[in-house]
Amino acid sequence: MRAAELIARKRNGDALDPDDIRALIAGYARGEVPDYQMSALAMAVYFRGLEPAELSAWTDAMLRSGDVLDLSHLSGAKVDKHSTGGVGDKISLPLAPLVAACGLRVPMVSGRGLGHTGGTLDKLESIPGFRTDLSVERFVAQVADDDLRLGLAGQTEEIAPADKRLYALRDVTATVESIPLIASSIMSKKLAEGIDGLVLDVKVGSGAFMKTEADARRLAETMVEIGRRAGCATVALLTDMSRPLGRMVGNALEVRESIDILRGEGPADVRALTLRLAAEMLMLGGLARGVAEDLARSTLDGGAALKRFARVIEAQGGDPAVLEDPDRLAKAPHVVDFVAPRAGHVAGMHTARVGLAAMCLGAGRARTDDVIDPAVGLEICATVGDRVEKGQPLARIHHAGRGLDDCRAHLAAAWTFADAPVAPRPLVIDRVG
Amino acid sequence: MRAAELIARKRNGDALDPDDIRALIAGYARGEVPDYQMSALAMAVYFRGLEPAELSAWTDAMLRSGDVLDLSHLSGAKVDKHSTGGVGDKISLPLAPLVAACGLRVPMVSGRGLGHTGGTLDKLESIPGFRTDLSVERFVAQVADDDLRLGLAGQTEEIAPADKRLYALRDVTATVESIPLIASSIMSKKLAEGIDGLVLDVKVGSGAFMKTEADARRLAETMVEIGRRAGCATVALLTDMSRPLGRMVGNALEVRESIDILRGEGPADVRALTLRLAAEMLMLGGLARGVAEDLARSTLDGGAALKRFARVIEAQGGDPAVLEDPDRLAKAPHVVDFVAPRAGHVAGMHTARVGLAAMCLGAGRARTDDVIDPAVGLEICATVGDRVEKGQPLARIHHAGRGLDDCRAHLAAAWTFADAPVAPRPLVIDRVG
Numbered sequence: 001m002r003a004a005e006l007i008a009r010k011r012n013g014d015a016l017d018p019d020d021i022r023a024l025i026a027g028y029a030r031g032e033v034p035d036y037q038m039s040a041l042a043m044a045v046y047f048r049g050l051e052p053a054e055l056s057a058w059t060d061a062m063l064r065s066g067d068v069l070d071l072s073h074l075s076g077a078k079v080d081k082h083s084t085g086g087v088g089d090k091i092s093l094p095l096a097p098l099v100a101a102c103g104l105r106v107p108m109v110s111g112r113g114l115g116h117t118g119g120t121l122d123k124l125e126s127i128p129g130f131r132t133d134l135s136v137e138r139f140v141a142q143v144a145d146d147d148l149r150l151g152l153a154g155q156t157e158e159i160a161p162a163d164k165r166l167y168a169l170r171d172v173t174a175t176v177e178s179i180p181l182i183a184s185s186i187m188s189k190k191l192a193e194g195i196d197g198l199v200l201d202v203k204v205g206s207g208a209f210m211k212t213e214a215d216a217r218r219l220a221e222t223m224v225e226i227g228r229r230a231g232c233a234t235v236a237l238l239t240d241m242s243r244p245l246g247r248m249v250g251n252a253l254e255v256r257e258s259i260d261i262l263r264g265e266g267p268a269d270v271r272a273l274t275l276r277l278a279a280e281m282l283m284l285g286g287l288a289r290g291v292a293e294d295l296a297r298s299t300l301d302g303g304a305a306l307k308r309f310a311r312v313i314e315a316q317g318g319d320p321a322v323l324e325d326p327d328r329l330a331k332a333p334h335v336v337d338f339v340a341p342r343a344g345h346v347a348g349m350h351t352a353r354v355g356l357a358a359m360c361l362g363a364g365r366a367r368t369d370d371v372i373d374p375a376v377g378l379e380i381c382a383t384v385g386d387r388v389e390k391g392q393p394l395a396r397i398h399h400a401g402r403g404l405d406d407c408r409a410h411l412a413a414a415w416t417f418a419d420a421p422v423a424p425r426p427l428v429i430d431r432v433g
Numbered sequence: 434m435r436a437a438e439l440i441a442r443k444r445n446g447d448a449l450d451p452d453d454i455r456a457l458i459a460g461y462a463r464g465e466v467p468d469y470q471m472s473a474l475a476m477a478v479y480f481r482g483l484e485p486a487e488l489s490a491w492t493d494a495m496l497r498s499g500d501v502l503d504l505s506h507l508s509g510a511k512v513d514k515h516s517t518g519g520v521g522d523k524i525s526l527p528l529a530p531l532v533a534a535c536g537l538r539v540p541m542v543s544g545r546g547l548g549h550t551g552g553t554l555d556k557l558e559s560i561p562g563f564r565t566d567l568s569v570e571r572f573v574a575q576v577a578d579d580d581l582r583l584g585l586a587g588q589t590e591e592i593a594p595a596d597k598r599l600y601a602l603r604d605v606t607a608t609v610e611s612i613p614l615i616a617s618s619i620m621s622k623k624l625a626e627g628i629d630g631l632v633l634d635v636k637v638g639s640g641a642f643m644k645t646e647a648d649a650r651r652l653a654e655t656m657v658e659i660g661r662r663a664g665c666a667t668v669a670l671l672t673d674m675s676r677p678l679g680r681m682v683g684n685a686l687e688v689r690e691s692i693d694i695l696r697g698e699g700p701a702d703v704r705a706l707t708l709r710l711a712a713e714m715l716m717l718g719g720l721a722r723g724v725a726e727d728l729a730r731s732t733l734d735g736g737a738a739l740k741r742f743a744r745v746i747e748a749q750g751g752d753p754a755v756l757e758d759p760d761r762l763a764k765a766p767h768v769v770d771f772v773a774p775r776a777g778h779v780a781g782m783h784t785a786r787v788g789l790a791a792m793c794l795g796a797g798r799a800r801t802d803d804v805i806d807p808a809v810g811l812e813i814c815a816t817v818g819d820r821v822e823k824g825q826p827l828a829r830i831h832h833a834g835r836g837l838d839d840c841r842a843h844l845a846a847a848w849t850f851a852d853a854p855v856a857p858r859p860l861v862i863d864r865v866g
Contacts, residue, residue, distance in 0.1 A: 007606060008607035011476065034469075036472040036605070038469070039470070039472050040476045040606035040608060043444065043472075046444065172436070172470060174444050174477070
């Protein structure tokens, strides 16, 4: 196996032998294949793609570059959910305890926010005391504990380290935007969790990485195929990210909204998507086929998911009293309105701008080493389809003095208006799998 | 200028700003832009190409990464020739002294052989004592000396060092086969010679890097455009490399054939191409417009080119007596025939195989650190269009015991035969410029 020959074959549009791919990735993981060959290969893949057999081998080699959790000794199905990222997407917070309360085991490894998107770990860490840096042993013990059945942790250095290196390389070589490479990067990390089933929430629209339904569908189909070939039951929903999900954008603010959902309250879109994703997970886990959404709804409305979240917060060092008294969460010192410049119907939102507006306040990161302020963020008062009058608040800015001008500049470009009523897109656009 | 953004723009098919290209290449030359970004960019260029303005900036930045000869103080035109490489292409040896004898100055920087192609430096060094490692001062002094007007040297470390690094990187990242990158690599080295005019001999066919006329034409047009934009009058001939040039392949053997040409003898194709290229150089240099080939022919046939070569050999430490007595050149200890397996007309030649056959004997290099045996090589006895009988020699193998089996294996695949007569392609296919 000569790396340059494999690059040439991919460049010419030929499929690579799966064994050659395994050898190449293993060589990269050992540091024998240098970055300059991997970046050239990644660019060739950007132009030529990867066929299903190539992609399976690529993903498998990436996940085998590190530790793979073995949860096979635990009874019952192990199921996780992954979102491709958006603005206001706090679904994991109510979803994970809900599904665990329904009886599945959920070994959930999450990420941090960057750019316009938030991250589940950052949101969880806005709960006072909450630790996401669990050891593998502790994480597995929580998933094994029948009173918890849930661990909420960050990716360790041991999970798919070659993927981590390749991702950093892609970031500086303009090879991030490749659907097979995105798909294999996500799936290599998820399959390393030792799960039996995976529900993918593939976001589509102005706040998502996939701006078009066609791209999102291709990503969804690619990941579902990787999962299928790896023996992990995988389903993907294409869901709308042409507007923020729910009303809150910002870490403690999103925890508040999640608590509302766990109390059977909160915005209809967040509740609906939580129940739908829970139902998909329950079906993959072999529970409640046909009546899965009923089981999810009754578990949520009965308070079992809220109680489960309390136990998990406590297990991970956090203060469960926030669930009863959300005012224990960090609050920004200032709240100012951002008002509509005209009357009309909200026709569309540049949703990534909303995410960047929140980032400017300190709710997110422009660079990976930026420090987050859990208290700040945005409360969205008018979304696609809403009628507003001139001067009526479009958003409330929860800030601490930082980045307010930049935030306003992004928000000024975030809403577009029409004179006639506008119907928002359906929340769940399609299901793949 | 962020390198990753420029890579993304090229990847998306957008043209880069020439100033951004200059900054990027300068950064690469200083070691600030890492190899992994340049290899990704090279792959993006492979797929997207470079527009003329981009290519000019790229080439200019490459040549400015090192020393640029300033020959502007020398009277008269400074003109060079470059061949894209083939099998049996010894044209530089008779051509350079011929053009210098006609009155132009020829600062000729040449390369070494690799793979199936030979190199002018290796051929010159088969003349006993001949040195090609001239200092810049000595090289310029020879070009300035009106009795010589010619220097024959190798590329120093100071000429286009960024191109040298990029070429090595392209070699291991499957990005060699990009016409704009090939064109800029050639032109950055040639334009660093401080020349006023350049004639390019772009080879086409089974022994050339460009296998098709369309590719060769695109390369020729690209280089001519780079030359034009750099203020260097540039002309390209597309010439046939579907068969070896002349009869001899191998270093001392090719020097012998070159001496024959300088004596007004030798194979018709080598003589014709020498005269045609000389005429193009003379016209670029402003000499003998319209009657340039007459001037070249009379200079060659009058013996002035041979005398000039004797002086240059002496100036560069070689033994000029080889011109009178070619038996002073190295001779292989063994000569064996390679005979025709059938009677027929030679319909075609896999010319690269002929080059590889000579390489196996030690006439060329499989790797850059291989050592050449000047004595060995091939004498081609039957070429495209020739009628042969079964058992008649197709080639004579001049060998020293090394690589004979591999040589024969390549030769066995080199000739194809037809029952009907075959007309060879014309030697000069077209002229671009």
